[in-house]
Amino acid sequence: MTTPYAHAFWSLGDGTGEIRQAELSVSGDLRVRTCYSAISRGSETLVFNGQVPISEYQRMRAPFQSGDFPGPVKYGYSNVGVVEQGAHDWHGRYVYCLHPHQTHYRVTVDDVVPLPPDVPPQRAVLGANMETALNALWDAAPGIGDRISVVGAGVVGALVAWLCARLPGAHVQLIDIDERKRFLGDALGVDFHTPQTAADEQDLVIHASASNDGLQTALSLAGFEATVLEMSWYGSREVNLPLGEAFHARRLTLRSSQVGSVSPGHRPRWDHKRRLSLALSLLNHDCLDVLISGESHFRDLPETLKRLSQREDDTLCQRIHYG
Secondary structure, three states, X not given: OOOOEEEEEEEOOOOOXXXXXXXXXXXXXXXXXXXXXXXXXXXXXXXXXXXXXXXXXXXXXXXXXXXXXXXXXXXXXXXXXXXXXXXXXOOOOEEEEOOOOEOEEEEOHHHEEEOOOOOOHHHHOOHHHXXXXXXXXXXXXXXXXXXXXXXXXXXXXXXXXXXXXXXXXXXXXXXXXXXXXXXXXXXXXXXXXXXXXXXXXXXXXXXXXOOHHHHHHHHHHEEEEEEEEXXXXXXXXXOOOOOOOOOXXXXXXXXXXXXXXXXXXXXXXXXXXXXXXXXXXXXXXXXXXXXXXXXXXXHHHHHHHHHHOOOOOOOOEEXXXXX
16 A cells, blocks of 8 residues: 655644645655654744744754744654554554654654554653653753752653652652642652742752743752753743842852753763663653643644643643544
């Protein structure tokens, strides 16, 4: 059976999107049928609304992106599919690919990572989020027994807190202004707090709320000579910080983390594919299913992205199915 064309989702860069027909490439060792994809809410809603800064047009390009910012652009990077055509030892295997939302596509063997046998494809859509969280821990270098705060209980923040909590003796608090996210603490084995109840004098604070107030909270919780790791990406929005007050007296370090580059301490030995393979293997815990709180069909993506662009929407990971 051949599939002469596919369908793909395009963000138009003005808060709207559409499904378009797409011709399949004739090159590539594998033809993959998408089973699930996921929306990376932070970057994809910025793309959807045309809020990628001009200075970041090249750095923000996804591996299989079509079109240019601000749009129309075919964008996305969390795709789980099954190989329908390819070498015999690949046929029928589930694979993860940094591919936009599209029903079928052709890629090379080097472009995909096979799913570990103990990671279900429905959960593997968290692969890009876990890779981001993993890279952040490499950047932050938390220590055994550290007091660690993660500000922002979105998908990436929750994964960072879960990874940190597995360090021996670490005490981790996950902080968010939304009390409705308290269930995440119970599910992931970390303490949940609002900013008003969170403990200060932390050894490490990781910020992932993508808000001005969240970053100010992160700075206020850091102890003497502690590090505040900034994971949020604000697009073209400006952020105001209280760098007076006790910032200098406490000798704080504020540094950024971004998944586009492998953390410097691992870069000599690790490439992106090895890092992604590790991230997928870390998804073999049932408790992580709690992070997938919404699901919709591929054909509804224009309406789904419009809903997720509203800050009051409380969806964590939105999984897209192609059945």
